[in-house]
Amino acid sequence: MGDVFLAGIAGVLPPAVTGAEAIAAGAWTKRDAAETQQLSVTVAPADQYSPDLAVDAARLALERAELDPARVALALHSMMLTPGGKLWHGAPYIHRKLGIPAGQCIASDLDCGCASSLVALELATAYLATRDAGDLALVTAADCWREHEVDRWRTSNNPLGDGAAAAVVSRERGFARIAGAATSSNPELEPIGRGREPFSAEREKSTEPVYVRSRFEEIVDGEQIWRTVAGEVQSVVAKATEQAGIELADIDFVVCPFLGRELTLQQFLKPLSLDLAITPWEYSRRVGHIGPADPLAGLDHLVNTEGVHWRHILLLAHGMGGISSAVVLESCTPQHS
Structure with a gap:
């Protein structure tokens, strides 16, 4: 199918609230703070919504790519919460706000949990092979964790941050070539996000905030679950690096979901x-787990803020439902020491 490139990348984040502030307010625990070593999380004001953050990130990514939104033939958007309510989708909203012409673009939401943005990159790579060389794909991800829906500080072992990220995918040119991509789905991991509670009318009607931690605690063998996740991560990384024609030792930086220190080590790095040193750790511990946007936001930080020197970057993600994904990028920009 030929080479496919990332032509533009961008992240958009609201201001941060420190962990110390959350502990003082009784919203977070000192135990979780010590385990995650999270310093702060980004929190959007009440009148700022995730689809608009995604639009801002998409505009910035397209601007950096110096490419026309009218050329977008595929727009994939991921979000865990839908501020437009049930039976509403974010991708058409982003399509409309960007002024992408009607009739030529598939705009669709993609829900693979926190692996969504990387799965979207893999799907976009395959889709562009069927299109004209000048067509583009746009991948966006965003979330704002509202208190009435999710307790950002306590729902999981790691706190959640608000924000958005976007990537522009092109067959013509870019700052990085998508050198390898692999995704694996293990349905045995599906109960992690659901728990053991059966489907019921009462569950559908519940208006209580989600606590993922309590759902996970319903799983009988949590240690086996983590071993399975680790095996899935190892598998997709092996496939993606093989596809890229490199060894894991050739990776200069790795971007994992922003899960705090302990979970990042347990699920991905160990x-x-x-080593944690080759991740954007100091950035992620000030942002929190945005959700599907993490890998793209971390890449944006490495490339556009820190301006790191690199040949290969590995993007990793694991989503509830048992989907693990890895993408290997190869720099198209000459690197100077």
Whole structure:
């Protein structure tokens, strides 16, 4: 199918609230703070919504790519919460706000949990092979965790941050080539996000905030679950690096979901024998887990804020439902020491 590139990348984040503030307010615990070593999380004001953050990120990514939104033939959007209510989708909203012409673009939401943006990159790569060379794909992800829906500080072991990220995918040119991509789905991991509670009318009607931690605690063998996740991560990384024609040792930086120190090590770095030092850790511990936007936001920080020197970057994600994904990027920009 030929080469496919990332032509533009952008992240948009609201201001941060410190962990110390959350502990003082009784919203967070000192135990979780010590385990995650999270310093702050980004929190959007009440009148700021995730689809608008996604539009802002998309505009910035397109501007950096110096490409016309009218050329977008595929727009994939991911979000865990839908501020437009049930039976509403964010991708058509982003399509409309960007002024992408009607009739030539498939605009669709994609829900693979926190792996969504990387799965979207893989799907976009395959889709562009069927299109004219000048067509583009746009991948966006965004979430704002509202208190009445999710307790950002306590729902999981790691606190949640608000924000958005976007990537422009092109067959013509870009700052990075998508050198390898692999995704694996293990349905045995599906109960992680659901717990053991059966489907019921009472569950559908519940208006209580979601606590993912309590759902996970219903799983009988949590340690086995984590071993399975680690195996899935190892598998997709092996496939993606093989596809890219490199070894894991050739990776300069790795961007994992922003899960705090303990979970990042447990789920991703220790299974791969990688060090926290090659991740954007100091950035992620000030942002929190945005959701599907994490890998793209972390890449944006490395490339556009820190301006790191790199040849290969590995993007990793694991989503509730058992989907693990890895993408290997190869720099198209000459690197100077």
